[in-house]
Every structure is written in structure tokens, then in C-alpha cells.
Amino acid sequence: GENVEQHPSTLSVQEGDSAVIKCTYSDSASNYFPWYKQELGKRPQLIIDIRSNVGEKKDQRIAVTLNKTAKHFSLHITETQPEDSAVYFCASHYGGSQGNLIFGKGTKLSVKP
């Protein structure tokens, strides 16, 4: 079955620096890759996603890149702010319109002021 590996498990950066979180997936049929941000005790919130027909997508300070050949995708946050501190989960979606999301184990990002 599909497996998603996420690294690093923790990441600490200074405010204003960039943060990069990387994920790899195993199933070449996977076609949709969302990223979720989860603050302590709250719901995961979709922050950006990318589909397999696109190599890069950007939304203000957040960008996601996808390398289908290597089966990895990355989240890039620029000009980090303390409010970016949270746990970030990558996920891989496969199996058609009713396919499931397989989540990575999460990355705890801490942005120090």
C-alpha cells in the first residue's frame, strides 16, 4: 500500500528565515498532495495542495513543489512568522475520487521571534 515519509520531524527556525519540509511517497499512481497545518488541539487546516499535472504551486509565502519522477514533494515557507508555528502534515491521495489520504507523521515547526 501507499506509504508517506515526512522529514524532518521537528524544525526550528528564526523569524524571517525559510522553512522546508519534505515528503516522499511510494505509489506512482498517487495524484494529489495536500498539506495541512494543525495547531495544538485544533483541526488540521488545508494550506496548499498540488495535483500531479503541476510541478509547483505558490500562495503568498507558501509554495509546494512536486517531483513525480523522484516521488517527492516539498513545502516551502518563506519569511516565517511566529504564527507559522504548528505541526504540518503532508498527505498523498490515490484511488480515484473516493481515495483515501495517507498522512506523513508530521513536522513540528517552531519559529523563534
Place this chain on the structure above:
Amino acid sequence: GAVVSQHPSWVICKSGTSVKIECRSLDFQATTMFWYRQFPKQSLMLMATSNEGSKATYEQGVEKDKFLINHASLTLSTLTVTSAHPEDSSFYICSAGKLVGGETQYFGPGTRLLVL
């Protein structure tokens, strides 16, 4: 929009009782709803997938007689934890799938269950 509500937000119950959690998509019709369980500082573990009007599909290792799922309409799914025990204490989160050029999942706020 894509708003998903979940009720209750937290519940404390005695061992042996049953607890029902509701998940509603408020401003869209969900093609599929998903139930997850999350332990502290861990990732989301998919428990089951449900489609309106049909039986839920459970992940391996999840007891379907223990975690009853009913998907009565395109906007409502319920999870009932039957005969709850302390080991069932966890954070339960639902998500609803919305077709946006493919299916995107939007999460409810979660239900924290504590079984005494």
C-alpha cells in the same frame, strides 16, 4: 466555503457506555466522509471511510462493531463508540470530501473523548 462541524467537541463518559459523535458539512454536500483518530503528538490514523447510503469501509485493525458509522445523508455522518473503555480515549476527527477538480478533504474541529 467548506465548513465542517463536529459535535460534541469533548465528552467524558463512564466505561461501558456508548458515545455518538456527529460530523456535518455545513455548506456543501460531501461525497465521502472520513473518520480519523489522533493520539497525542502523532499523525492522523484513518479509521473508516463512509459514503452516503452505503456501509462504511473500515481500515485494517479497526473493529466495525466497536466503532459504528452511519452516513445518513450527504451532509451528516455519525460515529458511535460502543461500550467505551479507557483505551478508546482519544481525539476523533472527521473530514468531509468536496469535489474541487478532484476530492479535497476538509476537517471538523475534532472531538476529545475521555473514558473513565
